[in-house]
Amino acid sequence: MPEIRHFPFRKWYEAEKEVLAQDGLKVFLKDNSCGHAVLRHEIAQITNLNRHTHTHGKSILLKCQTII
Structure with missing residues (x-):
């Protein structure tokens, strides 16, 4: 199991926020395999x-x- 204490959660959150701001919820569509x-x-x-x-x-x- 990888060490989670060193995972860059803030950077992950910022990257996720940027992607959602640019493309919205379409990043979750199935065509984005x-x-x-x-x-x-x-x-x-x-x-x-x-x-x-x-x-x-x-x-x-x-x-x-x-x-489901």
Whole structure:
């Protein structure tokens, strides 16, 4: 299990807020199967900074599941 105390929640919140301000709720539509590009890019940057990796936003897959 990764260490959660060092997770940049503020940066995550700011990235999420920016994406929602730009595109609204359409980021949650099914045609966005890999997740929003800006959010994937931010996740890649945070991962690269914290884990010293060299990944790109295109390598990030965001999966959301709704159970009804």
